Amino acid sequence: MLSSQQALQLCQIALQLAQQNQQAIAVAVVDSHGELMAFTRHDGVGLPSIHLAQNKAYTAARERQPSGNLGQWARDTGKDMGYWNDARVTGFKGGVPIFVDEQCVGAIGVSGLSEEEDEALASQAIDVQRLQ
Template sequence: MQTTYALELSDIKQIAAAAEAEAQRQQWAVSIAIVDAGGHLLHLTRLDGAAPLSAHIAPAKAHAAALGRRESKGYEDMINAGRTSFLSAPAIEGMLEGGVPIMKDGQCLGAVGVSGVKSQEDAQIARAGIAALGL
């Protein structure tokens, strides 16, 4: 049997606080989602001024990153490179930059998805949240 890691409530709060702090420091109105390794929503915050649609896109980005165990940007890059058939992949939405997996010792614990500003800025916020765990 294999020992696995799991996010705890304190981890989720720490990630959320750090991601929100980065967004506010940059004055970016975004939604921030945190999911577990199965892509199930654990946390969602829509900051003041963030578009309502961002509250749907952020969890989708996180879901894609968790299930794929890779940044959601990888899917966007594949599609932009001409592999448009990937758009038909079952159960995967949010194939846009801004979803970042939370990895520890090669295991995916979950992911953070952010939506509301430029895609690379979304990813910056997600990474800032994950960095708070010091993995």
């Protein structure tokens, strides 16, 4: 189970990592069902990033895989993202599930950078928290 303190800590770690590179992001952490536990953003981050960060985390938690995997699957199969019949599901990279003992306990979503940078930063924040 992911605690509220851990969720807040993950948000802070992600913000600090982005700030070190003079980047502005929005970051969301959700529980294993995709329900929001923590959210924050840098001043000046693009407004679409607010919803994207939350939806990326939601998707990663619900699907138990990085959000970008769904986008790749949709491109590979020619299916539309509407296939999931859930307006919050996204195929953009940046949502990464959090596993503890092979069980998904939640996910983090980052938005504001390129998709690849969002995903890398989300993964890095998880790794940093595990080292603490």
